Every structure is written in structure tokens, then in C-alpha cells.
Amino acid sequence: MKLPYFEYEAPATVAEAVELLTKHQDEASVLAGGQSLIPLLALRLARPAMVIDINGLDELSGVSVTDGRVAIGAMTRDYAAEESDAVADAVPLLAAALPFIGHEAIRSRGTIGGSLAHADPAAELPAVALALDAEFVVRSQSGDRVIPAGEWFEGYLTTARSADEILVEVRFPAAARGTGVCFQEVARRHGDFAIVGLAASLTVAGSSITDARLAFAGVSDVPVRAADAEQLLVGQAPSADLFAAAATRATADLDPPADLHGSPDYRRKVAAALVRRGLQAAADNADERQ
């Protein structure tokens, strides 16, 4: 359908955007890449009185590397992150997930910050951010606040961002040496939202796993970290048996939703298969990166 009527502002600075958000609070929606918000408007699932278009905020675009952290501006387009050498080198799990987002034309406009602020639990970037303990920097008139990924995702399409705050940057820790990654998902067609997706990262030193990270997409109203399975992996030598045990542990408490794409049982089985495969692929990838 055609978009409903809304007031429109395109601020030239982050300070102006924050001023508008302070004034309009939850009557306003922030328009980043528009690849989720515009469909929501077309389908009348969102009816903001005011749309604040932040595409003119060049200060929010770009990737920088400092002190072992990779800071990605909220308005950095998905394709730009996909083409970034800094992302490929330092945040390989993010680099692995980016090609799964929508389709090429969606990644032309879609943004890193937009996807994470929209917080669709079946999307790729929320699972990656949660797995890597990313940090979210939000700005309001009272200054900046840094929110860890573990506290960012509060519910379906709901984050810890207050109505008067704007997401300005997401910080990812740079991967340690010997870190291998795998992002994979099961979807009906390439580019569809995941029925289940998995972000997996293993750091291997010598013959032992020193760090393990697993997060699911599509199994709850938020992305889900498999902390118990991570603990089971650390200190062990990579093996098929270990990965099978981790898959059992990771999926034991999952309570995935039912929809026309799959039942809870089906999703649990898919999730377990993804853990086994994802850990093996991450271990193989770690070998290559030693």
C-alpha cells in the first residue's frame, strides 16, 4: 500500500536529531535505511506521527578501529560493512553474517544500526551482536550511554533505547588470534528471514578451546545466547562428540515459536543441527586462521 501520512524532518546533525526525539518521544520513528520501517509503514504496522530521517547524518557512517575494538557508525550501510577490510579482519563473524541479510538491493540501503535498533529476533545482526558482546552507544540531550548487548534486546522489536535517544555507534571487540567463525541459517529461500540462524565463534589455542560464543536467531522474541553450551566447550579439545554434546546443551532449554515456517520441535532440531555444523565449521575456520 501507499505510505500513510506523516510529518517529516531530516536533521543535519545528531544534535538536531536528538532535539527532535526529545520533543516527539515515541510519536517519532527514526528512519535509517528504511528497509524495515518503510514496509511497516506500508503495511500500517507502524503509524508514527513524525519520521526523523537520519540519512543526512554523515557523522554516523564509517568503520574505525581503536584499542582492539571496531566501532561501526549506526548509519553505516550493510554493503559498506560487507566491503570493509577492517570488518573482515577484526570482526569475521559479522563479515560472515552480512551476506545473509535480505538481498543485494536491501543491503544497498539497509544499515547496521537500523537492523540492531529494529531488533527483529529472526534477523542476523542481533544474534551476531549478542554473541560478540557488542556495545551500543546511544545519545540523548543528557549525553551518551553505553549499553551492553546482553541488555540491549528487551523483547520483540524492543530495545533498551529510550524514546529520546538515538543509536549512534555499535562497538565490536576485535577477534583474538586463532578465532574461527561460522554464520549459517535455514530459510525457505536465500534472503528470507531465518527459520533458525546461528552465529558461532570459537577461539582455539594449541589443542584447546579458549573462548566459545553461540547465539541463535529465530528461536524466541529476542536473540538467544547459548551460555551453558559455551561453558561446556571452553577448555576442551574440538571434536565431533564435544560439538554434539554442545548442541544438546544449547537446545535443551529452547522454547521456539510456532509459525507457518516451522513447529517448535522442528526449530529445536534445526537449531541442534546448526550448532553441530556451525561449531565444526568454526573450528575448521580457526585452524585456517592460526
Place this chain on the structure above:
Amino acid sequence: MPDITVSVNGAARTGSVEARKTLADFLREDLDLTGTHVGCEHGVCGACTVIVDGRPTRSCLMLAVQAAGSEVTTIEGLAPDGTLGALQQAMWDSHSFQCGFCTPGFVMQATAFLSAHPDADEQQIREALSGNICRCTGYQSIIDGVLLAAERGRQG
């Protein structure tokens, strides 16, 4: 209503648009460039794909006001004098399309993709076109056409 100037197929075009008007509707209704087709109007079908500043873009998921100052290429820009471009000719020769509704979206997506990846193989082409829906062909003839264009391009 905001006044905008957009470069469309190499010519500066101006218009006065409501903020809620999409780029697709601006092209079709204000500029009479009805080659860009509007299918689902929420970013799923790919029929409205155009090229904005060198990147394939869903024109139903971009506001016209956001295109101000951009370079937009539509299907009309591929054959300005009525002679088919190389990709269009290859798709014609491969009987790529039937009803024609999805055609402009596929052609614009493939144009953008081949210009960035002239050596693409079949798998890459399938992935690049995976966001466009065709209800007639079963896709094989479309893939054949893009592969033929890539092959002819490599032969010069």
C-alpha cells in the same frame, strides 16, 4: 511540499513531493517513467528495482525526498535511443521473460550486478537475482539471459 531535484537517466528532473511519496511513485506519477513497475510495495518482489548512485535499490523502500541530489537510472535509461543494451539483447535472445511485469526489476538488478561483477558465475548470478520474484518463467530463462550477457561481455 518539499521541492527536489534528482538526476534521472542523466537529466536533472525536479518535482514537488509529499514526504510519504516513494521514489517509485515519483518516477511513475511525476516523471511519467512507467517502466519502473510497482508490485508488492513493501520491498519483497523486486519489480521496482532501480539503480541509485551505482547501487541496486528498491524504489518502493526509498522516499522520493531521499533521492534529492542522487543519480538514478531506470529501465528507460538503458535504451535511450530505442536500441537494446547488451544485457537486454541477451535476455531477448534467451526468451528470458513472459508477461513482462518483473522484467524492469530483474534487468536493473542484473545491470547493477554485472557492472560490478563482470566475471560472475551462475551461482553468483542466482544469488544476486534471488530478491526478484517472477511468477511466469521458473527463472531458468532469466539466469540463461544474464549468463549469456556475461559471456558476451567477456568476449568483448
